[in-house]
């Protein structure tokens with residue numbers, strides 16, 4: 001049986017000093033997932049046919065840069081990473097190139113491996129290849145095959161070609177496959193010796209809104225999910241064998257259909273009671289999807305809910321294609337926020353600023369909204385965070401670059417930032433969103449927003465990104 005290595009080449013160029021200020025990110029809930037959800041999903045697909053091993057350089061070496069808590073330089077990351085990679089034995093090197101930030105390191109390691117042994121087959125898939133395939137098709141490219149279409153591309157690749165397809169370099173899947181079930185980490189030798197306190201996994205793929213939200217790199221519109229029974233069985237196996245502190249369902253959109261969502265949440269509650277598990281779950285969804293019954297079910301779990309609200313400005317919500325009815329959308333956010341607070345459910349409201357079309361007026365709308373509603377956010381359960389817009393290839397906003405230039409006077413600092421071997425974090429966000437952009441005025445509005453955010457988060461900050469449990473769970477169970 002051939003040996004296949006699933007390899008995460010890391011993001012050695014993605015950090016920059018400018019982001020040392022934690023107020024900028026203010027996102028303490030981000031944490032390293034072990035294993036990564038794409039690894040355990042691909043493992044289950046490859047394991048049918050190959051002898052599979054894994055290597056995640058982000059786990060081995062971290063992400064270079066002071067804010068990531070890792071002081072290795074980009075150069076040392078690559079040198080040490082190559083040493084580790086060469087210590088492994090494999091016939092096929094498979095990159096799940098998850099983001100554009102992984103592009104340059106994938107290229108580096110693939111080129112080095114081909115120099116070392118040209119007979120090793122090198123294949124790459126993931127978001128970046130899917131959205132920027134030409135980046136892998138240059139003269140003397142070391143990538144033998146580029147697989148498009150996420151996990152389904154890989155499934156098609158195996159089913160149709162068995163990794164033996166001659167010169168047909170780009171593989172695109174048009175076929176519908178059922179959602180594969182991830183391999184639980186304890187069955188993967190690579191993770192057997194790792195600290196799996198925070199496990200990430202996918203139960204579904206796809207999102208109904210993919211052709212809407214302008215900044216999102218998700219591309220599969222049909223939502224496919226494993227059955228509730230299979231999902232619960234997988235969670236149970238993970239709890240019993242790995243006992244993580246956190247289980248994160250990293251689906252682009254958790255529980256798109258009401259029936260599946262409610263049935264799964266109900267099943268989770270029964271499972272937690274049965275196993276007396278004290279860890280917590282994480283999901284990402286949209287406010288308008290949760291009804292009273294969902295909130296009731298969530299309140300019975302120890303869970304954090306992340307809302308990609310994406311803007312609190314009526315005009316920006318329209319420009320970002322987030323909704324056609326922004327006032328209704330924001331009212332629903334306030335309504336849901338209140339219900340979650342009343343039910344003691346931790347939740348994060350995530351906002352993007354600086355998207356093309358942003359003006360002083362739209363930032364002002366954001367601040368007026370915050371000022372008016374700050375009392376609703378001053379509590380233990382709401383956490384607000386933001387990030388600057390990143391221009392990712394493959395997103396709707398990337399395809400609208402010329403329109404944004406014309407309509408708003410947007411200036412993009414670097415539309416090929418992922419090919420730059422330094423400061424990618426900075427250049428990926430270097431966007432002057434409109435002709436209205438005057439730095440001091442933007443900074444003033446941004447500072448004002450950070451002030452509101454700090455005001456709100458001072459009540460909830462200590463609960464996030466720590467091992468502290470959702471209070472609702474404990475209070476409901478009368479443990480405290």
Ligand code: SF4
Nearest residue numbers: 207209210213216252
């Ligand atoms: S931002 Fe969320 S809701 Fe919008 S397309 Fe992406 S995953 Fe779907």
